[in-house]
Amino acid sequence: MERIHAINPERIVWCCADFGITVDKLAAENAIPVASLERVLSREDESGLTFKQLSKIAAYFGRGVLFFLEEGSIHFEQVHTPAFRTLANQKPELSAKLKLFIERVEQQRSVFLSLREEMESGDLPRFEHPALVADDIPTAARLARKWLELPPHNSFDSYRLAIEKKGILVFRSNGYSGKWQIASESPIQGFTLYEESCPVIVVRKMRSEARQSFTLMHELGHILLHRTSSIDDESDMLSHQGEERDANAFAGHLLVPDEFLCEISDHARPGNAASFDAWLHPQCKAWGVSAEVILRRLMDARRLSQSQYAAYRAWSKNLPAPDTDQAARTYRHREPKHIFGETFVRAVLDALGERRISLSKASSYLDGLKLNDLNELEKHYAGL
Structure with a gap:
């Protein structure tokens, strides 16, 4: 079997350090003999690695094979974008899988920007900052x-x-x-990759879409108020400090404006925190928010005590975990829309319709959809 000898060992070592893993772990997770890797890294002989082995390493680190064949050392700033570095600095404990996830999001944005520039119609939206006063959160949210x-x-x-x-x-x-799943053990709820002409918000899929709404608006707050990239876990969503406090207040006021609170009767509030969900169910359903968001807004308005809110939090934490069994993927063709959103999917399908990209390219941009599923997706958007 043909082997590759011109491998740059410094790049393998750098990637291991970047991911926070050992050479032994890299070898084990890619089914490569440790001795083979160690020989490459030490330059003891010219045995090299097979193309298949090097391809596994490249895929594991989210790089191309050529990355490991180029000469010279590399630096963090050369490989990662400023937005990525911002997130990595905010959460140094980010897992290797989540780092790859972030890089994939950046790649998808690059795809979208490329398609947007090439499309003849010019219908794809371009971001322009609205005029907001960042230090007046309620007004900014309104x-x-x-x-x-x-x-x-x-x-x-x-x-x-x-x-x-x-x-x-x-x-x-x-x-x-x-590759588009955030691991269940990860505390990350969402993140924002800021860019002047096309920011990206990523929301973690949760059992409650209402909770996703708050994450979405929290991340929007970082874009509109702070004009920066940010990555947030559950503690950030409850923070009362700095930019996280601002983003939380912004999300709360945007989702539940002051005038909405007038629809809630304090006299109807039950004495038992376990009944708060039922009490607020009509508003939660109408506004697409969780009961907790409404309770926090009521607490801000001094219509709910901290002890009542704390009792609700304690009760909700003790709720049984939902059944995590995955249903059959009956509508596989719709998954790209759920993952990447309406704008991105339409850009890809329009580019495919104008023959600016091939079927294989469209498939790769849409989470590897098979041809039949891609055809079904086109029919779905055509209303057939």
């Missing part, structure tokens, strides 16, 4: 809601579509195993 042209009743999908229409890509992780 203006943002007007900018998004939101009706009184909403869901996660309608919030997402409104944001996408303003030139911001909104991705959501997949609930199925694969």
Whole structure:
């Protein structure tokens, strides 16, 4: 079997350090003999690796094979974008899989920007900052809601579509195993990759779409108020400090404006925190938010005590975990829309229709859809 000898060992070592793994772990997870890797790294002999082995390493690190054949050392700044470095600095403990996830999101944005520049129609939206005053959160949220042209009743999908229409890509992780899933053990709820002409928001798929709505608007707050990339876990969604406090307040006021609170009767509030969900169910359903978001807004308005809110939090934490068994993927062709959103999928399909990209390219951009599923997706968008 032909072997590759001109491998740059420094690049393998650098990638291991970047991912926080040992050479032994790299070998074990890619079914490569440790001795073979150690010989390459030490330059003891010229045995090299097979193309298949090097391809496994490249795929594991999210790189191309040529990356490991180029001469010279590399630096963090050369490989990772400023937005990626911002997230890595905020959460140094990011897992290797999540780092790859972030890089894939950046790659998808690059695909979208390329398609947007090539398309003849010019219908794909471009982001322009609305005029907001960042130090007046309630007013900023009110203006943002007007900018998004939101009706009184909403869901996660309608919030997402409104944001996408303003030139911001909104991705959501997949609930199925694969490269677009955020691991169940990860605490990350969402992140933002800021870019002047096309920011990206990523929301983790959760059992409750209402919780996703808050994450979505929290990340939008980072874009509109702070104009920066950010990555957030559950503690950030509850933070009362700095930019996270601002993003939380922004999300709360945007999702539940002051005038919405007038629809809630304090006299009807049950004495038992376990009944708060039922009490607020009509509003939660109409506004596409969780009961917790409404309770936090009521607490801000001094209509709910901290002890009542804490009792609700304690009760909700003790709820049984949902059944995680995955259903059959009956509608595989719709998954790219759920993951990448309306704007991205339409850009790919329009480019395919104009013959600017091949079927294989379209498939690779849409989570590896097979030809039959790609045809079904086209029919779905055509209303057939």
